[in-house]
Amino acid sequence: MTQTPTARPEARPAETWPVIAITMGDASGIGPEIILKALARPEVYAICRPLVVGDAGRLREVAGLIGASLTVRAVEEPADGGFACGTVDVVDLGLIPPGHPFGKVLPLSGEAAFRYIERATRLVEAGEADAICTAPLSKEALHAAGHKYPGHTELLATLTNTPEVSMMLVAPKLRVIHVTTHIGLVDAIRKIEPGLVFRVIERGRATLVKAGIADPRIGVCGINPHAGENGLFGHGEEEEKIIPAVAKCREQGWAVEGPLPADTLFFRATRGDFDLVVAMYHDQGHGPVKVMGLEAGVNITIGLPVVRTSVDHGTAFDIAGKGIADDGSLLEALKQAVELAPRRG
Structure with a gap:
């Protein structure tokens, strides 16, 4: 990484x-x-x-x-x-x-x-x-x-x-930016939509470019287990809320992948496959960061x-x-x- x-x-x-x-x-x-x-x-x-x-x-x-x-x-x-x-x-x-x-x-x-x-x-x-x-x-x-x-x-x-800011957490081997933060899980799922997901990715990418990473590799979490597994879990949230945002990012020429299962995405990020993980809600992102090192974690407000x-x-x-x-x-x-x-x- x-x-x-x-x-x-x-x-x-x-x-x-x-x-x-x-x-x-x-x-x-x-x-x-x-x-x-x-x-x-x-x-x-x-x-x-x-x-x-x-x-x-x-x-x-x-x-x-x-x-x-x-x-x-x-x-x-x-x-x-x-x-x-x-x-x-x-x-x-x-x-x-x-x-x-x-x-x-x-x-x-x-x-x-x-x-x-x-x-x-x-x-x-x-x-x-x-x-x-x-x-x-x-x-x-x-x-x-x-x-x-x-x-x-x-x-x-x-x-x-x-009007709109994002929370980025930085820990050893891991950076995570959040689409939603201090709201309940049901409200978070309701709030997530393609425009918001794109803006969060855009803000996170711009921050890493400013910090010296020319072309950040960004992994985007799904909402459901296994990122919905092609409709097996959930009600099509990935297709409706995330995939259009990722497609727009790719049109910009950005190195963005997703939606990906959160459990494997965080593992891959700590292995060095991604410079930034986009979490959909508070605990999805906070849990892995704090496991990686609460005493060395940093919270950055983006935007x-x-x-x-x-x-x-x-x-x-x-x-x-x-x-x-x-x-x-x-x-x-x-x-x-x-x-x-x-x-x-």
Whole structure:
């Protein structure tokens, strides 16, 4: 499988490295901890200029809990950042009070997570940052704060007035883009139609071309077991909803195959036969990615006017505040953000 590059050349002047706005996520979860652990690594500062959008006070509190020898420095805007390893620059929204609980669903945490995303989005739109990398938020806390979004993807689409976006998951040996995500299975099948399938393939292909894969090989999952097996399973969903989209892709000269049985397609993709798998619904794509490596998975929102990557795990309330969270997924998300961000200079 052709691998996406993971770092830009370090020979470029530091002032041309992308500014990555890292949102703190839910303050009651592991977001602050994994951010501090990632930003303690010199290699992060060798590829980008990381800027946290969150709460300086919460980060200082967590740094004390985990014994991180980092200075947390509040800044008004990205231009004030020093971007030196050992000091964490934070656009400080000052929303989280001292002693805010860990491991609980709280409206204040949901409101703060929303505000971090909102501010980061505006920074990128204004050209003050180049990409967004998000720590996990709690959908339940977000809803409790009055923001009725299924997750980051839909929230960012609303903030940027983007009518349609796609979720791509990247894990070792596997990339998956989803036709539908946060809706029930019956609703997902109803929503799938040839135009949507084609647009998702088009967005995924364009992203891989931008990342350096000239002619991505794309495998498209069926909906039913065995991709319907010529009408044996299901009610003709593959013929009605998927085959016309694949035919249109082939007319463009793209290397697209399908619909294929999902079980064998994922095996073939991890073997190296495909650069991208198109999953029809949430669990069809998420399951294989998480089996391949949850700690190294990355979530990329495709189709936004801003670059956004994210960890591929949740808030982990059960271990929040204990200092045992793994920052591996955040590190991979930062690398992907660097690769997808527009170049400066």
